Amino acid sequence: MSGRETPAGAQPGRRRRRRGRGEQPMVPDARFSSYYGRPVLNTPTWKPLDIAGYLYLGGLAGASSLLAAGADLTGRPALARTAKLGAAGAISLSLAALVHDLGRPARFLNMLRVLKPTSPMSMGSWLLAGYAPLTLAAAAGEVTGRYRLVGSAATAGAAVLGPAVATYTAVLVSDTAVPAWHEGYRQLPFVFAGSAATAAAGLALAAAPAGQAGPARRMAVLGTALELGAFHLMKHRMGLPAEAYERGRPRTLLRAAEALTASGAALALVCGRLRDRRPALAAGAALLSGSAALRFGVFHAGVASAEDPRYTVLPQRERLAARGS
Amino acid sequence: MTGDDDTPRMGFFTDTSVCIGCKACEVACKEWNAIPEDGLELTGMSYDNTQRLGSDSWRHVAFIEQRKPFGGPEPALTHEDVDVFAAASRLGTDPGSPDGHTELRWLMASDVCKHCTHAACLDVCPTGSLFRTEFGTVVVQEDVCNGCGYCVPACPYGVIDQRRDDGRAWKCTLCYDRLGVGMEPACAKSCPTESIQFGPLQELRERAAARVRQLHTAGVTDARLYGESPDDGVGGDGAFFLLLDEPEVYGLPPDPVVTTRDLPAMWRHAALAAASLAALAAAGFARRPR
Ligand code: SF4
Numbered sequence: 001m002s003g004r005e006t007p008a009g010a011q012p013g014r015r016r017r018r019r020g021r022g023e024q025p026m027v028p029d030a031r032f033s034s035y036y037g038r039p040v041l042n043t044p045t046w047k048p049l050d051i052a053g054y055l056y057l058g059g060l061a062g063a064s065s066l067l068a069a070g071a072d073l074t075g076r077p078a079l080a081r082t083a084k085l086g087a088a089g090a091i092s093l094s095l096a097a098l099v100h101d102l103g104r105p106a107r108f109l110n111m112l113r114v115l116k117p118t119s120p121m122s123m124g125s126w127l128l129a130g131y132a133p134l135t136l137a138a139a140a141g142e143v144t145g146r147y148r149l150v151g152s153a154a155t156a157g158a159a160v161l162g163p164a165v166a167t168y169t170a171v172l173v174s175d176t177a178v179p180a181w182h183e184g185y186r187q188l189p190f191v192f193a194g195s196a197a198t199a200a201a202g203l204a205l206a207a208a209p210a211g212q213a214g215p216a217r218r219m220a221v222l223g224t225a226l227e228l229g230a231f232h233l234m235k236h237r238m239g240l241p242a243e244a245y246e247r248g249r250p251r252t253l254l255r256a257a258e259a260l261t262a263s264g265a266a267l268a269l270v271c272g273r274l275r276d277r278r279p280a281l282a283a284g285a286a287l288l289s290g291s292a293a294l295r296f297g298v299f300h301a302g303v304a305s306a307e308d309p310r311y312t313v314l315p316q317r318e319r320l321a322a323r324g325s
Numbered sequence: 326m327t328g329d330d331d332t333p334r335m336g337f338f339t340d341t342s343v344c345i346g347c348k349a350c351e352v353a354c355k356e357w358n359a360i361p362e363d364g365l366e367l368t369g370m371s372y373d374n375t376q377r378l379g380s381d382s383w384r385h386v387a388f389i390e391q392r393k394p395f396g397g398p399e400p401a402l403t404h405e406d407v408d409v410f411a412a413a414s415r416l417g418t419d420p421g422s423p424d425g426h427t428e429l430r431w432l433m434a435s436d437v438c439k440h441c442t443h444a445a446c447l448d449v450c451p452t453g454s455l456f457r458t459e460f461g462t463v464v465v466q467e468d469v470c471n472g473c474g475y476c477v478p479a480c481p482y483g484v485i486d487q488r489r490d491d492g493r494a495w496k497c498t499l500c501y502d503r504l505g506v507g508m509e510p511a512c513a514k515s516c517p518t519e520s521i522q523f524g525p526l527q528e529l530r531e532r533a534a535a536r537v538r539q540l541h542t543a544g545v546t547d548a549r550l551y552g553e554s555p556d557d558g559v560g561g562d563g564a565f566f567l568l569l570d571e572p573e574v575y576g577l578p579p580d581p582v583v584t585t586r587d588l589p590a591m592w593r594h595a596a597l598a599a600a601s602l603a604a605l606a607a608a609g610f611a612r613r614p615r
Binding site: 032033034035036038039040041042043044045046062063066067070073074101102103104105107108110111113114116118119120121122125159163164166167168170171174175176177178181182185186187189190192193194196197214215216217218219222223226302306309312313316317319320 | 368370373376377378379387389445448449450451452453454469470471472473474475477478479480481482483484485486487488491492493494571573574575576577578579580581584585587588590591592594595596597598599600601602603605606607608609610
């Protein structure tokens with residue numbers, strides 16, 4: 001038996017040889033093999049609306065808390081009100097989305113059963129357990145106008161935790177085997193930070209009077225620069241899985257995100273000088289929807305990269321070749 | 326990671342070179358663990374209708390049909406000098422095929438959860454439902470799992486999955502219930518060729534190394550171990566394999582890495598990004614107070 005197997009096994013031509021070392025992973029290898037083209041990874045079971053929505057709303061809330069605290073400090077009551085209500089509303093919706101996505105929603109409290117630094121979802125649950133009540137207290141203080149001290153303390157606390165709420169979600173998706181998420185772990189938190197800033201700025205532009213929205217306008221422009229810059233860098237550094245961002249539905253979503261965010265920021269630049277409210281409303285809508293489109297684009301790109309075995313196998317082959325084994 | 330002091334770490338060594346593709350392991354696993362049916366489909370992927378590991382397939386036998394030349398002489402342009410009677414007399418005994426035809430090589434391999442030393446599924450599980458047993462294996466506690474689904478994209482091998490109707494995550498337990506009473510897992514018990522071997526990991530590693538040496542000596546130079554090295558990206562698998570081709574041919578990742586290896590760096594980047602966001606907001610307020 002082994003006599004028959006011998007010549008079959010000993011065929012040198014079948015060994016895949018890598019020419020490209022290290023830096024040209026964009027070139028697909030013709031000799032790539034897979035098991036009937038089946039994915040190596042199991043596809044994320046997360047529902048797009050719930051989880052991409054969760055990423056988006058978390059960002060909107062976190063950055064809004066910063067605006068709220070700043071507005072309180074600098075005497076911009078209308079901006080503070082918008083941002084506080086926005087943060088409380090967004091984080092409540094995002095928690096609802098998270099619970100809705102669970103296979104066993106009734107067991108959502110099991111999230112607080114342990115505190116696990118190796119699990120971003122555990123850390124995030126504890127973070128939200130601290131943050132959400134603060135935003136609610138800040139919003140309640142704003143609406144009732146009572147317990148001012150408690151309200152200000154809650155606003156300040158939410159502003160401290162807000163940036164973490166906006167960026168930890170990048171760790172959440174990067175800490176997986178999904179190539180288009182994991183390989184972007186260095187830049188994705190910055191993309192999400194920028195996207196959070198544009199969303200919160202968009203809400204403030206649309207809902208607060210122009211006279212108080214100056215910080216939001218500047219936040220929109222800076223956030224756009226951070227988001228687009230970090231995203232560009234991420235795709236540039238990622239290697240082969242970056243392709244997943246450039247094809248099909250993710251591509252459409254991300255192109256739309258780019259166009260909406262950039263035009264929203266441009267409008268934000270000029271609308272401070274206009275009497276008309278409509279440009280500010282349009283800027284706000286563009287920024288809010290641009291940020292949402294970005295999260296959905298990133299989500300779907302990850303799923304697409306998990307479903308194609310090339311994105312799993314080829315970078316690993318490159319790695320092995322670079323190690324010389 | 327070893328087992329407890331008094332319990333050695335237990336695992337599987339799946340020697341695919343003797344697998345005959347009977348799927349007894351798949352059936353025994355389904356029966357013992359009362360796993361629901363997950364579709365009866367004819368795929369055309371050789372004899373593989375199970376297709377992949379998942380919430381309702383904890384063993385999966387892969388079938389790969391390959392055409393490989395059998396090392397006969399190069400095909401001649403003319404056949405005048407071929408003695409057909411002599412060639413016929415060698416039929417069935419001589420692997421060489423004078424006309425250069427290739428022959429089919431049929432690879433079969435029973436895949437399973439790798440029970441990683443550094444298990445991503447366990448690391449990312451937010452409820453503590455996934456845990457490390459006294460046998461060094463990785464098991465889901467179904468009364469704790471809340472179906473968050475995080476383990477699914479975390480596993481670098483595409484093993485664990487969520488049951489749609491039930492909502493929770495399921496995978497091979499290495500028959501935790503059977504191990505507890507000193508029995509071997511159902512798949513290993515049912516395997517007629519001892520392709521699936523169960524035992525203390527240390528012993529299995531030695532046995533596997535000897536088997537590879539034996540195959541290499543016999544000329545099967547394709548034989549290689551997969552997942553046995555404690556130095557790989559997951560710290561070695563509790564269930565490892567002897568393969569006859571590259572891992573990706575079997576649908577296995579060639580160089581899997583536990584995603585949480587990069588987690589400290591991820592947290593650092595996220596902290597920097599959070600600080601940037603705060604700075605960006607502050608910059609928005611710092612200019613010209615209105
Ligand atoms: S193979 Fe996947 S499911 Fe099994 S222990 Fe490793 S990470 Fe977990």
